[in-house]
Amino acid sequence: MSENETRPVVVGIDGSPAAQSALRWAVEDARRRGCPVDVITAWHPDYGGMIGPVPAEVLMALSPQAMKDAAQKALDGAVHGFEGVEIRRILVEGDPRDALTKASEEAELLVVGSRGHNTVAEIILGSVSSYCVHHAACPVVVIREPKVKKEHTLAAAAAPLTPGPLL
Template sequence: MSENEVRPVVVGVDGSAAGQAALKWAVEDARRRGCRVDVISAWHPNYGILIGPVPAEVVMGMAPEAMRAAAQEGLDHAVEGFDGVEMRRVLVEGDPRTALVEASEDAELLVVGNRGHSTIVEAVLGSVSSYCVHHAKCPVVVIREPKAARQEERPTIEAALPLTPGPLL
């Protein structure tokens, strides 16, 4: 990218409330800067461990084509209703951390959401926002998940604890 070229604001979306808040912030910032927004969503096959018979609908939904189509639909849904700024939708197969850090190389700014999981959850699952803060090639803005969304999800998060690194036998 040449020095005279206007670099985009890059934002990661994943269908979460934090991702939508990050997109809204990125769009407002791009309007002020007069640049486009690159909206990135990453997907990858994650089959986990399947034990026992699996319904055909589940198997069909795990096909890479179905996963990609679902990710594209989520990306398209995320950018609906935003006007007044050029947006480039980017769907990437792979780890979101890697995709966002690579996109940061040619970006003015990287914007990511943070769901506010507990330290234990982030230690087991990893944190995309933390990874981006430490590895991005441009400034990073981390947008916290809206408070209302955090309170709605709290029982689900607590019900999921304790997390283990694998199945207990």
């Protein structure tokens, strides 16, 4: 990267609500900085969870080309509609932790979501955000998972229950 070239804000996305929030945050930050956004999606074939015979349709959907195409479609869909900043789409085959920390070497900032996979996958694979915080070559911003708004019910509006008579 040359001295005159602006370093990008890098953001990792995986289709989760936290990743989409991270993308929105990264785009706003890049607008303020006047730099581009590198949006990275990593994919890799993983057949470790399959046990027993698998129908041909499922096997075709799990082919490397089908997985790459699905990841590209998700990447394109995630960045659709953002304007006012240069967005560069980057699709990488491999571990997202490695892809993001490598991209951080040339980045102004790395932005990731706090939750992507479910809890079981996080235990097996490890937290991407935690890995990035500890191994990135630039500052890292972790955007928390958006809170789900609970429906306001009549019971919630009622007076609180007390453990016994008030004295």
